[in-house]
Amino acid sequence: MADLFAGMDPAPTAAARHADNAPLADRLRPERLEDVVGQDHLTGPEGAIGRMVAAGRLSSMxxxxPPxxxxxxxxxxxxxEVGLRFAAISAVFSGVADLKKVFAEARDHARAGQRTLLFVDEIHRFNRAQQDGFLPFVEDGTVTLVGATTENPSFELNAALLSRAQVLILHRLGQSALDQLLxxxxxxxxxPLPLQQAARxxxxxxxxxxxxxxLNQAETLFSIDLPEPLDAAGLSALLQRRVAVYDKDREGHYNLISALHKSIRGSDxxxxxxxxxxxxxxxxxxxxxxxRLTRAAIEDIGLADPQALTQCLAAKDAYDFLGSPEGELAIVQACLYCATAPKSNAAYMAQKRAWRTAKETGSLMPPANILNAPTKLMKQIGYGEGYQYDHDADGGFSGxxxxxxxxxxxxFYEPSGRGLEKRIAERMxxxxxxxxxxxxxxxxDGRS
Structure with a gap:
């Protein structure tokens, strides 16, 4: 069965995988790439990994x-799949000495004609200097680097390392893939699992x-002798975990947070x-x-009602102070305030326009009259010359x-004319x- 086992580490041997005392997740580890579930966009024939395997050559990635x-x-x-020696380290438990040993072993195998795929788990936990240490071994082909991270590589990995590796994004497993695992x-x-359909x-x-x-949760259920299948409430009590009570056609909490945000934007x-x-x-x-409420306050309300942001931040402080369930009322208040506030995305659109222009014209100097002139030389070349102090101008505005x-x-900024932005538009x-x-x-004056 293809696409059935994403999320589980492959076992080192078939014997270990099928040992009676092996965890269920280990026994169900995939033996072929096509058995990985939920990542067809990468492992399928048209995916980046699928194409590399078909060509028989891997690039670093x-x-x-998510976990x-x-x-x-x-x-x-x-x-x-491509006949490489597999070596693995974890950035959580490894240091410089471990890296040197791994690279030395990879170089020895390379001399014997055996290339190495080096898997680095939690690669973002290596510091910048350690990440730089990978570069020469990746560049000369000593290792094909495959790093794994749950964090955004743009923020956690060196630009030099990113330029030598392709970033491939794995999706969280959907309901269909998880159901196949069960x-x-x-x-x-x-x-069968001792569960009613709603509990499943x-x-x-x-x-x-x-x-x-x-699969760990399923293994717990298999290990307990239950007189009859559990319903959702019984499952929640047994596992001591608040089990999400979503509609059967739910595709994930991302759908619900999107619905919440759009309902606020739509003033409902x-x-x-x-x-x-x-x-x-x-x-x-x-x-x-x-x-997400705070994001809605600044993206969809903005200066039409600046208090929306204040309400969201106050709700966060109140929740931190009170906890659940009392603090949840503060979240409700922030949600209702945002939903009933006048809406404007003018600040959001202004940011996008300003960022785009800044990227296109980022080398232009500001006009000399508004530059500081802390040295004599800077004054001599015109820095600060002709600057008009607006507070001294008629109406506090020099133009x-x-x-x-x-x-x-x-x-960039075009006020909506709703809420406070109506006054801002008049002022502008x-x-x-x-x-x-x-x-x-x-x-x-110049013509005269």
């Missing part, structure tokens, strides 16, 4: 994904895309409260929800130019009118 999605499994199977577990144990769905939901966690407080309740009663981490000489004034329009009048007067 970083496997980025239990098959990173270690894929690395070990890749070595077998089916194979039942075949291995030669009996709840068990899958509780795994949150982690195949190994799901009733729907927003419903999705908030769905997430919190299912055991979602409250701080995760608060982060001076603040843009680089080679960049005309841009219009007044400044624009004054600026034009001051510039026109300056032009007239």
């Amino acid at each position: 970083i496997l980025w994904g 239990g999605t098959g990173k270690t499994t894929i690395a070990r199977l890749l070595a077998a 089916t194979r577990a039942e075949a291995e144990m030669e009996r 769905d709840a068990l899958i939901a509780s795994a949150d895309g982690d195949g190994r966690f799901l 407080p009733q729907a927003a409260l419903y999705y908030l309740a769905r997430m919190l009663t299912a055991g979602e981490e409250p701080l995760y929800v608060l982060r 001076a130019n603040y843009w680089p000489d080679d960049l005309p004034p841009q219009g 329009a007044w400044w624009d009118e004054r600026r034009r009048a001051i510039q026109a007067a300056g032009d007239d």
Whole structure:
């Protein structure tokens, strides 16, 4: 069965895999790359890994994904697929001495004609200097590096290392893939899980895309002699875990957080409260929800009502102070405030426009009149010359130019005219009118 075992490390030997005392997850480790579940976008014929295996040549890569999605499994199977020696280290337990030993062994094998696939688990835990140590061995082909990380490589790995490795993203396992894992577990144990269908769905939901966690939970259930199949409530009590109570057609908490965010954006407080309740009663981490509410406050409300951000941050402080369940009321209040606030994405759009222009014109100097001149030389070459102190100007507004000489004034921020932004728009329009009048007067003085 293809695509059935992502999230489980492959066993070193078939004997160990089928030993009676081996954990269920180990006994169900895949033996072929096509048996990995949930990662067809990488391992399939059209995927990056599938193409490399078909060509018989691997490039160094970083496997980025949540726990239990098959990173270690894929690395070990890749070595077998293309005939490379497999070596593995963990950045959690390894230091410089371990790296030197691994590279020396790889070099010895390379001289004998045997190339090495070096798998580095939790590679982001190596510091910058240690990461730099990989470069010469990757460049000269001593090792083909396959690193695994649960953290964003853009933030955790050196640019030099990233430039020499392809970043491949593994997906969290969906409901279908997790259900297949349970089916194979039942075949291995030669009996069905002692669960009603609703409890089986709840068990899958509780795994949150982690195949190994799901099989560990299943192994616990197989080890207990139960008089009759459990319902969802009985499962939750037995495993001492708040099992998510999602609808059967649920595809993950990402769908619910998206629904919550879009309900807030659409100014529907009733729907927003419903999705908030769905997430919190299912055991979602409250701080995760608060982060998304804060994002909505700055992306979809912004300066139309700046208090939305204050409400979200206050809700976070209140929850930290009170805990559950009392602190959840503060989350409810922040959610309702955001849903009923006037909406504007003007700041969000302004950021995107400003960032784009900054990337295109990042080398332009600001005009000399607004540059500081702390030295005599800088004053001599015109830094700060002609600067107008706005507080001394008529109306507290000088109308001076603040843009680089080679960049005309841009219009990044366009207030929506809703909520507080209506007043901001009026204020900006007044400044624009004054600026034009001051510039026109300056032009007239120049002509005279």
